[in-house]
Amino acid sequence: MTTFDLLREFGHEQLVISQDPGANYVGIVAIHDTTLGPALGGTRLWNYAKIEDALVDALRLARGMTYKSAVAGLPLGGGKSVVIGDPARRDREACFRAHGRFVDTLGGRYITAADVGTSSADMELIHFETKHVAGLPGQSGDPSPVTGYGVYMAMKAAARARWGNDSLAGKRVAMQGAGKVARYLARHLHEEGVKLLVTDIDAGKVQRFAADFGAEAVGLDAIYDVAADIYAPCALGATLNDQTIPRLKVEIICGGANNQLAEPRHAAAVEKRGMFYTPDYVANGGGVINICREIEGWSEERALHKAAGIYDTVQRVVEVAQREKVTTAEAADRLAEERLAAVRALRAVRR
Ligand code: NAD
Numbered sequence: 001m002t003t004f005d006l007l008r009e010f011g012h013e014q015l016v017i018s019q020d021p022g023a024n025y026v027g028i029v030a031i032h033d034t035t036l037g038p039a040l041g042g043t044r045l046w047n048y049a050k051i052e053d054a055l056v057d058a059l060r061l062a063r064g065m066t067y068k069s070a071v072a073g074l075p076l077g078g079g080k081s082v083v084i085g086d087p088a089r090r091d092r093e094a095c096f097r098a099h100g101r102f103v104d105t106l107g108g109r110y111i112t113a114a115d116v117g118t119s120s121a122d123m124e125l126i127h128f129e130t131k132h133v134a135g136l137p138g139q140s141g142d143p144s145p146v147t148g149y150g151v152y153m154a155m156k157a158a159a160r161a162r163w164g165n166d167s168l169a170g171k172r173v174a175m176q177g178a179g180k181v182a183r184y185l186a187r188h189l190h191e192e193g194v195k196l197l198v199t200d201i202d203a204g205k206v207q208r209f210a211a212d213f214g215a216e217a218v219g220l221d222a223i224y225d226v227a228a229d230i231y232a233p234c235a236l237g238a239t240l241n242d243q244t245i246p247r248l249k250v251e252i253i254c255g256g257a258n259n260q261l262a263e264p265r266h267a268a269a270v271e272k273r274g275m276f277y278t279p280d281y282v283a284n285g286g287g288v289i290n291i292c293r294e295i296e297g298w299s300e301e302r303a304l305h306k307a308a309g310i311y312d313t314v315q316r317v318v319e320v321a322q323r324e325k326v327t328t329a330e331a332a333d334r335l336a337e338e339r340l341a342a343v344r345a346l347r348a349v350r351r
Contacts, residue, residue: 015029015055029058030079030082035077038109041112042135043122047084067332069285070340071313071339072288073309073339103133112133144180147256151286161276173228175197176257177200177257178215181234186212197223198217200235230250251275261277277327
């Protein structure tokens with residue numbers, strides 16, 4: 001599929017490629033949809049083998065942001081930018097000031113933030129050139145507490161859908177990854193009396209989970225075979241695939257990782273095996289809610305309240321899935337598309 005095929009199929013509004021040879025900078029901004037508000041999405045710094053790979057990544061990620069913000073009920077659209085280069089590059093000021101200048105030319109149609117390969121320090125460099133950047137030092141800060149809380153609320157709603165009761169006390173949750181989001185999620189689960197099983201490539205993090213939450217350590221690959229009630233992917237994407245789905249012995253899948261399904265068809269494969277899939281971008285919407293907090297000037301309390309609403313969103317996903325006889329993943333997409341269509345249909349009123 002070419003870039004133009006993707007643009008047409010996904011219906012992006014705009015795709016911008018910019019360069020500044022003096023700064024050794026090549027960047028792409030993809031704006032998918034600004035129906036609900038300015039397009040928000042992070043800047044990814046990555047060594048793409050080909051420019052086409054970078055374009056496709058930016059287009060797919062931008063579209064994902066439209067859906068994520070739409071179901072989170074935020075006044076934001078979807079966009080993403082990609083800067084081509086080594087994530088460890090040292091010439092960061094030139095690179096990110098160049099990026100900031102190009103982001104500024106979009107006049108606020110696109111707001112950026114940190115993503116893979118970039119940090120709040122890089123956002124500060126972008127901020128030298130444009131005000132259309134969030135995730136600055138001393139502002140909304142690490143989104144993981146809000147994300148972890150949102151995943152916890154999603155898990156409770158999933159429990160209600162599966163078992164008719166949202167209590168997680170006494171359940172066994174198999175967590176893949178013991179990073180930032182997993183840690184905040186684990187704290188809520190531990191407080192509710194959940195038995196945690198955990199794996200991570202970093203043995204030190206697993207040990208801390210054992211000490212802090214009484215978690216049982218599991219091997220990296222064995223996480224797919226453990227007998228548990230819930231599998232919580234909180235590390236990598238694409239861990240629900242042809243190899244892993246037949247191995248899982250859980251009733252619910254709910255975690256913080258992005259892009260959990262290797263391919264869209266895996267949503268049906270999960271359901272065919274009798275497991276409830278909590279759409280990833282619904283469950284982990286706390287991260288974008290936290291960024292919105294900085295843009296809209298919300299308190300942390302208000303952001304947490306908004307993240308608590310993820311519980312209701314999962315319930316709405318379940319209603320749509322049952323009514324329209326589609327997977328929960330398709331139901332989440334329909335909810336997002338419904339909101340976009342409703343706002344698109346608003347009458348244009350002249351001031
Ligand atoms: P993190 O880097 O703190 O945690 C990820 C953890 O996964 C690390 O501890 C890492 O060692 C571990 N890991 C990597 N490969 C692994 C493997 N093969 N098996 C087991 N563990 C492995 O990152 P995070 O911020 O906690 O994010 C976790 C996931 O949630 C990512 O997919 C991220 O895109 C997504 N997410 C995060 C946020 C947020 O607010 N931080 C928001 C939305 C989505």
